[in-house]
Amino acid sequence: MARAAQEKTAVPDIPHPAEMTVLVGHLKAEARMLSALRSGRLHHAWLLSGPEGIGKATLAWRFARYLLAHGDAPPPEDGDLQLDPAHPVFRRVAARAHPDLVSVERIIDEKTGRPKRAIGVDEARRILHFLTLTPAEGGWRVVIVDPVDDLNLAAANALLKTLEEPPQRTLFLLISHAPGRLLPTIRSRCLHLPLRPLTPAQVRETLALLDVTERTDAEVLEEAIAHCQGAPGLALKLVTSSAGRLFSRLRATLDAGGVPDRAETTAIVQELAAARDPHALALFVDLLRSWLQERAREAALHGNAQTAQRLARAEAEIAHLLTRAESLNLDTGLVLTAIFQDLTRALQASPA
Amino acid sequence: MTAMNGTPRPEQLIFDLPIAEGMSAEDFLVTDSNRAAFEIIMRWPEDDVLAGSSPLLNLHGPEGSGKTHLAEIWRARTGALRAQPDDVCTDNLPALLSTGRLVIEDMPGAHLDETALFHLINMARENHARIMLTARTPPAAWPITLPDLATRLAAAQSVAIAPPDDALLRALLVKLFTDRQLRVPEEVISYLLVRMERSAAAAQRLVTLIDREALKHKAKITRPFVARLLKAHFAGSREADHAAEAAEEKHDPAFPSAEADEQSPSSS
Amino acid sequence: MRVTVERNALLKALGHVQSVVERRTTVPILSNVLMQAGEEGLKLTATDLDMEVVEEVAANVLEGGAGTAPAHLLHDIVRKLPDGSQLSIEQPDEGRVAVISGRSRFMLPALPPEDFPDLAAGEPSHEFAIPVDDLAFFIERTKFAISTEETRYYLNGIYFHTLEREDGSVAMRAVATDGHRLARAELPAPEGAAGMPGIIVPRKAVLELLRLLDAAEEDVQVALTQSKIRFAIDGVVLTTKLIDGNFPDYERVIPIDNDKRLEVDTRLFAQAVDRVSTVSSEKGRAVKLSIESERLVLSVNNPEAGSAEEELSCHYEGEPLEIGFNARYLLEIAAQIESATTVFLFSDAASPTIMRDSDDDRTIYVLMPMRV
Numbered sequence: 001m002a003r004a005a006q007e008k009t010a011v012p013d014i015p016h017p018a019e020m021t022v023l024v025g026h027l028k029a030e031a032r033m034l035s036a037l038r039s040g041r042l043h044h045a046w047l048l049s050g051p052e053g054i055g056k057a058t059l060a061w062r063f064a065r066y067l068l069a070h071g072d073a074p075p076p077e078d079g080d081l082q083l084d085p086a087h088p089v090f091r092r093v094a095a096r097a098h099p100d101l102v103s104v105e106r107i108i109d110e111k112t113g114r115p116k117r118a119i120g121v122d123e124a125r126r127i128l129h130f131l132t133l134t135p136a137e138g139g140w141r142v143v144i145v146d147p148v149d150d151l152n153l154a155a156a157n158a159l160l161k162t163l164e165e166p167p168q169r170t171l172f173l174l175i176s177h178a179p180g181r182l183l184p185t186i187r188s189r190c191l192h193l194p195l196r197p198l199t200p201a202q203v204r205e206t207l208a209l210l211d212v213t214e215r216t217d218a219e220v221l222e223e224a225i226a227h228c229q230g231a232p233g234l235a236l237k238l239v240t241s242s243a244g245r246l247f248s249r250l251r252a253t254l255d256a257g258g259v260p261d262r263a264e265t266t267a268i269v270q271e272l273a274a275a276r277d278p279h280a281l282a283l284f285v286d287l288l289r290s291w292l293q294e295r296a297r298e299a300a301l302h303g304n305a306q307t308a309q310r311l312a313r314a315e316a317e318i319a320h321l322l323t324r325a326e327s328l329n330l331d332t333g334l335v336l337t338a339i340f341q342d343l344t345r346a347l348q349a350s351p352a
Numbered sequence: 353m354t355a356m357n358g359t360p361r362p363e364q365l366i367f368d369l370p371i372a373e374g375m376s377a378e379d380f381l382v383t384d385s386n387r388a389a390f391e392i393i394m395r396w397p398e399d400d401v402l403a404g405s406s407p408l409l410n411l412h413g414p415e416g417s418g419k420t421h422l423a424e425i426w427r428a429r430t431g432a433l434r435a436q437p438d439d440v441c442t443d444n445l446p447a448l449l450s451t452g453r454l455v456i457e458d459m460p461g462a463h464l465d466e467t468a469l470f471h472l473i474n475m476a477r478e479n480h481a482r483i484m485l486t487a488r489t490p491p492a493a494w495p496i497t498l499p500d501l502a503t504r505l506a507a508a509q510s511v512a513i514a515p516p517d518d519a520l521l522r523a524l525l526v527k528l529f530t531d532r533q534l535r536v537p538e539e540v541i542s543y544l545l546v547r548m549e550r551s552a553a554a555a556q557r558l559v560t561l562i563d564r565e566a567l568k569h570k571a572k573i574t575r576p577f578v579a580r581l582l583k584a585h586f587a588g589s590r591e592a593d594h595a596a597e598a599a600e601e602k603h604d605p606a607f608p609s610a611e612a613d614e615q616s617p618s619s620s
Numbered sequence: 621m622r623v624t625v626e627r628n629a630l631l632k633a634l635g636h637v638q639s640v641v642e643r644r645t646t647v648p649i650l651s652n653v654l655m656q657a658g659e660e661g662l663k664l665t666a667t668d669l670d671m672e673v674v675e676e677v678a679a680n681v682l683e684g685g686a687g688t689a690p691a692h693l694l695h696d697i698v699r700k701l702p703d704g705s706q707l708s709i710e711q712p713d714e715g716r717v718a719v720i721s722g723r724s725r726f727m728l729p730a731l732p733p734e735d736f737p738d739l740a741a742g743e744p745s746h747e748f749a750i751p752v753d754d755l756a757f758f759i760e761r762t763k764f765a766i767s768t769e770e771t772r773y774y775l776n777g778i779y780f781h782t783l784e785r786e787d788g789s790v791a792m793r794a795v796a797t798d799g800h801r802l803a804r805a806e807l808p809a810p811e812g813a814a815g816m817p818g819i820i821v822p823r824k825a826v827l828e829l830l831r832l833l834d835a836a837e838e839d840v841q842v843a844l845t846q847s848k849i850r851f852a853i854d855g856v857v858l859t860t861k862l863i864d865g866n867f868p869d870y871e872r873v874i875p876i877d878n879d880k881r882l883e884v885d886t887r888l889f890a891q892a893v894d895r896v897s898t899v900s901s902e903k904g905r906a907v908k909l910s911i912e913s914e915r916l917v918l919s920v921n922n923p924e925a926g927s928a929e930e931e932l933s934c935h936y937e938g939e940p941l942e943i944g945f946n947a948r949y950l951l952e953i954a955a956q957i958e959s960a961t962t963v964f965l966f967s968d969a970a971s972p973t974i975m976r977d978s979d980d981d982r983t984i985y986v987l988m989p990m991r992v
Contacts, residue, residue, distance in 0.1 A: 086734075091732070095732075095735030095736075097735055097737040098737060099667075099669045131864070132773040132865065134846075134847030134848065135847055135861075136669075136861055137741065138845060
């Protein structure tokens, strides 16, 4: 995997939720899972929803590991879903090599660093095949779909039938960043568990537990916590990727009401292009877009409709540019230059 | 049997492999159309309010609406015996009531011995036995000639199963496919749901047809397959399924524009 | 881990285990073979998460331990080492496995053995030993009838079960069907098998098993747990998940009162079917059998490719009968019949037909006709 370029910090790669040992917050959701286990009537499908990066998948994998390791025997009263990382089930699940668990996930296109647009029917078929065979341990089978939003229609269709008449002792854990957009028939089969963003203190705690804090410049860390919208996943990206540092530099200019000059944008374009990390470009653009969205919303709230519209349009154009760049496989530098032109135009027209 | 050009096309016949239909209470699909019936079945006659004075319960509803399934649930719950209307004759009465619970299915039958049934009901009343009758129509619609029996039947508690609503039909299609251990994508269900006759019996017939045709052609059950099948089948000839087969062979996605056919298959 | 092992023994074992490793898998550890060095020697394990093959190889264990390495790569390397050479496998550090033989030295990337899946766990409910020939017989006689249609996943394997015969003895049966034809093989049940639950062994495992039986000599030890079956074949252990479905009550489609009996020479019949079906269409492949006293005529009539007819002598005493079948199905069943004579039992042109070996009542084949 490409690593972000040369920071003085050497933060470890962000663990996949299947390997994640740390979960902060979401205590209520975990309590729901525990009490479902205690009641002996475990609902067959759970929908975990909420913004990206707050720990939905981490919680899902944690639940899956617990069930595979302990079955549905009632957990002790003061217990949680934590499983020792040295436990054989933990190891195999982390290696995606547990015979009674199948996960269908967003596939990252290595070229662009962005997720492929959809999870297709071939992936859904893996689930169906998995369910035609008995569980190897004779216990529960677990299916994780992360995120279920990405299933294309055919894949969602294939999955839906098994949600309607689920095989015995099978747990579906569906993760959704936008549950409102799901097929209502999928939503209605699931026990819906909405998860909320974490507090800054919880994000800070998460980063500390992941050994990020001591390896990160305090200022960078605080920036990340302040701008991650309660999602430690995003905070991690902000501190590990050069995109995060570059964007905070740009944000300093933008927040002060200024327009970045050519020297500044050129420096960013050069650094990002030199990083040769497609994830960094994607993250940088994501950050820029959410900044624009946020300003547009503020402007709208203050009755400044024109500005709001212009900023929103710039955001949409940038999004469009990026999609086109992906399909044409354009050079990072070119894309960024075009994006900055859009940005500059939008900002210069607005009253400072 | 013979296609337009006069040449018969060979057709593979298939085994009539039995299917195991789920008949337990968990398998019963409860929606608004049958909730009243289901709830009574689960409580009668232990629940005093429901017990009433009559030893009879009438359960009536259209073909395939789940009467037999409900009767089976009640039998499993109460240990009732099961009989046909023809079984009711004077010699049999004590045997029929030997467990104190009895289901007589598909009333009134063609040759009902009305006197024997009248005695059976009286005997049940004396012995605190209970009898469930299932039928497509309420007792008032049966051709009963014995006035005393008619009175007894009219005094019985009666519960109707309404024609299935959409939720029930959908769930029923899913259950029927699952009983047959068939993997069917959701879009097939949706496709059938907007086109089929609104009855449980029609759902049974459709799923059976799809199952058999797919087995015959070793085909996957997809929406285009089902669309071709319905169009062909309900166009009323066997060429139809030859056509479906031919299309299957050629992988002709356009054949024969069945997607556009919004007509209900039952209308022909 | 540090072991020395003889190249040919290792190659043979790797050949067995690597065949379950999928060439394209998104899970890195599943491309690997697990190597465990213990007192018994070197144990190799490979899996695709649906089944697992384990084999022990005699080895000189200098230092116990475990490691994993890419299965296909390792197999290729060992294959290219000289016949009869000794090789040594060691793990210089956690991330690498070294294979050394003579002056050849390979370093392969390793993954932690703790991450390797385990399909073997579980207490068996039934255990029995079955002769190699019996197990091979069950599979060979039925595998052609297994359905490959994914929609019918419950037919995608061989159904094994036991039953009590009329004389009180217990029999074991293997059954497969695709809805058009059915094959049933029956043998006395091995001791300990009585009362086992009916199970459906997936097609892929069945075929793998057959390969392993090829060179086997000793009885196969079978163990059944709640959801898996394990076969131990001369030091190779295959464990597989089962199909999670209900096999249909197949007895209902086997006719018991078909009274029209035809006897025909097996080879001549098969050759004639093969010849006349040359002109049949690709898909239908229908052959018509016209049967009357002592005379069987096979015919195919294809408007595009012409027609064909061939007459065979036979033994038949019932009323004249015309009945069609898929030629491929007839050939596949005829290929299972070893004796000189095949027996057909018909009812009518639209009902299941029985085909049997005249000398062997352990197998029975049922075939649905084609309407011609």
